[in-house]
Amino acid sequence: MVEFDLRKNGARVWVDLPGRYEIGLQHEVRFVSQLLSYALRHSKSTPFMLLAVVVHAAAGLALTLLIGELVGAVAPTVEDGPSGGFLVLCGALIAVFALERALPLVTELTTRRIVHDLEPRTHRRIVDALLRPVLITHLETPAFRDTVQRARGVGSFGVRTGIEALGPLLSARLTASGSAVLVGVVFSWWAALAVLAATWLAEWHSARLLIAESDQWADQTEEQRRAAYILEAGMDQAAKEIRIFGLADWFSGKYHHVWRTSLLPLLRERRRAALLTFGVQGLHLLCLLGTVAMVGLATADGGLTVAEVTIAITALLRLSGSTDAHHAARLIRGVEAYKAMRTLQAEAGPATADVPGGDELPAIELHDVWFRYPGAEEDVLKGLNLEIRSGERLALVGVNGAGKSTLVKLIAGILQPTAGKIIVDGVDLADMSDEDLAGWQRRLAPVPQDFLRLPSPAIDNVVLASPHDERIAAETAAQSGADRAVARLSQGWNTTLHKSFDEGVDLSGGEWQRIALARALYALRSGASFLILDEPASALDVRAEADLVERYLELTSSATSLIISHRFSVVRPADRICVLQDGSIIEAGTHEDLMAMGGRYSVMFNQQADRYLQGAADA
Numbered sequence: 001m002v003e004f005d006l007r008k009n010g011a012r013v014w015v016d017l018p019g020r021y022e023i024g025l026q027h028e029v030r031f032v033s034q035l036l037s038y039a040l041r042h043s044k045s046t047p048f049m050l051l052a053v054v055v056h057a058a059a060g061l062a063l064t065l066l067i068g069e070l071v072g073a074v075a076p077t078v079e080d081g082p083s084g085g086f087l088v089l090c091g092a093l094i095a096v097f098a099l100e101r102a103l104p105l106v107t108e109l110t111t112r113r114i115v116h117d118l119e120p121r122t123h124r125r126i127v128d129a130l131l132r133p134v135l136i137t138h139l140e141t142p143a144f145r146d147t148v149q150r151a152r153g154v155g156s157f158g159v160r161t162g163i164e165a166l167g168p169l170l171s172a173r174l175t176a177s178g179s180a181v182l183v184g185v186v187f188s189w190w191a192a193l194a195v196l197a198a199t200w201l202a203e204w205h206s207a208r209l210l211i212a213e214s215d216q217w218a219d220q221t222e223e224q225r226r227a228a229y230i231l232e233a234g235m236d237q238a239a240k241e242i243r244i245f246g247l248a249d250w251f252s253g254k255y256h257h258v259w260r261t262s263l264l265p266l267l268r269e270r271r272r273a274a275l276l277t278f279g280v281q282g283l284h285l286l287c288l289l290g291t292v293a294m295v296g297l298a299t300a301d302g303g304l305t306v307a308e309v310t311i312a313i314t315a316l317l318r319l320s321g322s323t324d325a326h327h328a329a330r331l332i333r334g335v336e337a338y339k340a341m342r343t344l345q346a347e348a349g350p351a352t353a354d355v356p357g358g359d360e361l362p363a364i365e366l367h368d369v370w371f372r373y374p375g376a377e378e379d380v381l382k383g384l385n386l387e388i389r390s391g392e393r394l395a396l397v398g399v400n401g402a403g404k405s406t407l408v409k410l411i412a413g414i415l416q417p418t419a420g421k422i423i424v425d426g427v428d429l430a431d432m433s434d435e436d437l438a439g440w441q442r443r444l445a446p447v448p449q450d451f452l453r454l455p456s457p458a459i460d461n462v463v464l465a466s467p468h469d470e471r472i473a474a475e476t477a478a479q480s481g482a483d484r485a486v487a488r489l490s491q492g493w494n495t496t497l498h499k500s501f502d503e504g505v506d507l508s509g510g511e512w513q514r515i516a517l518a519r520a521l522y523a524l525r526s527g528a529s530f531l532i533l534d535e536p537a538s539a540l541d542v543r544a545e546a547d548l549v550e551r552y553l554e555l556t557s558s559a560t561s562l563i564i565s566h567r568f569s570v571v572r573p574a575d576r577i578c579v580l581q582d583g584s585i586i587e588a589g590t591h592e593d594l595m596a597m598g599g600r601y602s603v604m605f606n607q608q609a610d611r612y613l614q615g616a617a618d619a
């Protein structure tokens with residue numbers, strides 16, 4: 001709903017709109033001051049930009065006055081010939097005109113410098129809020145994702161575009177107010193106020209339309225998301241199938257159709273707004289023409305001199321031409337992004353701790369641990385008890401979705417149990433400060449299922465942020481079997497592992513998995529002490545898997561370790577194997593114990609062994 005609140009003293013006029021469309025004098029002053037103080041705090045160029053804006057607006061007003069004076073001096077000059085004063089006026093007009101033309105360039109250059117100073121800071125804050133918290137629960141909540149989206153900018157708007165709008169918008173506002181004062185002084189304050197109000201109404205309406213339209217693009221209707229999916233699939237994951245199944249025409253037809261459908265709401269909105277736009281802009285024009293006509297009448301009555309009438313008309317034209325909906329929309333969205341960025345900044349945790357303390361290999365106990373994902377209807381873990389002794393090689397098996405990876409995330413302290421305790425070396429993770437928890441996380445050397453694939457040189461993928469030691473990297477690569485893949489790369493360790501970069505290459509799934517294992521082993525050599533291998537053999541061929549099994553005891557000799565795998569050959573050599581089912585550990589023991597027990601483990605083991613035997617017999 002739109003509310004107009006005209007205070008009796010006429011000093012404050014604003015328009016309040018629900019939700020995001022806060023537009024009006026009061027809001028604008030607050031918005032400008034927020035962005036301006038951010039710019040003033042972090043960029044030395046801001047005062048120069050402000051100076052350029054103020055001088056530019058002053059030059060515009062001076063130009064209006066000079067034009068009036070010059071036109072007023074034309075008749076005497078025609079009669080008496082050019083006087084010294086007339087020539088000074090001409091000179092001043094040319095000089096001020098040149099200044100008025102040149103200053104927007106200064107505003108633009110200083111604004112670029114401000115953006116250059118602020119952009120890295122803005123992005124750093126967003127990235128810190130994403131990466132710093134020791135828990136990952138915040139990443140799961142839609143509210144957090146929405147705040148990140150707003151901080152990064154909705155559509156093509158963001159903090160940067162808000163900052164870019166400051167100079168032009170301030171300039172437009174100063175020009176409008178100054179011109180209104182000139183109209184008020186030489187002609188009528190009421191006329192000045194009426195044109196000012198009509199001008200701002202026209203600008204507010206256009207800015208609102210711009211924002212609404214940008215929302216339509218940024219919020220993405222279902223059809224737009226579908227169209228984006230088709231395009232991405234065609235570029236990337238489905239490129240092969242599209243060709244093999246001959247789907248090019250089918251995909252292209254679908255793309256065309258969903259795009260046309262996705263544009264319909266936009267067209268409807270534009271049609272709906274057209275009439276209102278016509279009305280608002282018509283009112284603006286009527287106000288201007290009416291005032292010009294009144295000036296004409298006053299002149300005919302002898303109430304205004306030639307100079308005054310010229311000043312009034314020039315000022316009226318400047319005033320009504322000072323609307324800047326584009327920059328007003330950018331400012332509003334810029335402030336939204338800025339506010340979202342501040343919210344994220346408040347949520348960002350401390351800097352993560354350096355390499356771990358703790359000389360002993362860690363021991364971990366889980367007591368009656370329950371866990372349910374936010375928004376889920378069922379518990380994944382239901383009163384789970386488990387002990388991983390210092391230096392022990394523990395293996396975990398269970399069917400898909402049993403909760404094995406979830407258990408790893410809980411032990412790593414990136415998720416918190418819904419109930420129960422996880423105790424590391426005698427300290428409950430829940431009682432640790434963020435710094436201590438980060439310290440515990442530095443002691444982990446994980447190979448998760450969806451491990452990191454950095455589009456960076458191979459060496460970075462192994463060493464990460466630790467000091468680069470190519471000798472240790474080579475040793476761990478030899479242990480993990482990644483050395484053969486690295487040896488084949490055109491620039492060895494310096495080859496970028498992503499095909500979209502010059503001379504970059506992509507590795508096969510199995511090669512990537514060995515790089516991830518090398519990374520975990522490198523972490524162990526750099527001070528980590530708890531090795532976590534979640535399906536480390538899922539992409540390995542039979543020989544590589546056998547190789548991993550053979551090396552398993554050696555790889556895990558310097559750590560406490562947890563290995564998860566559906567391949568029983570991989571878990572078999574562990575000191576102890578636990579079976580996770582229905583949210584708790586139902587069996588635990590060595591391979592031999594569990595086989596002798598004849599329970600769930602032995603059933604699963606025999607089923608897999610039978611399949612292998614059957615496969616071998618068929619071959």
Ligand SMILES: Nc1ncnc2c1ncn2[C@@H]1O[C@H](COP(=O)(O)OP(=O)(O)OP(=O)(O)O)[C@@H](O)[C@H]1O
Nearest residue numbers: 140373376380398399400401402403404405406407
């Ligand atoms: N981020 C999440 N939000 C909601 N539910 C989740 C999330 N991640 C996993 N789940 C659910 O939790 C359950 C346990 O998942 P988890 O990945 O821990 O199983 P898993 O034993 O590792 O399975 P797999 O053997 O297939 O790797 C599954 O039902 C899964 O759908």
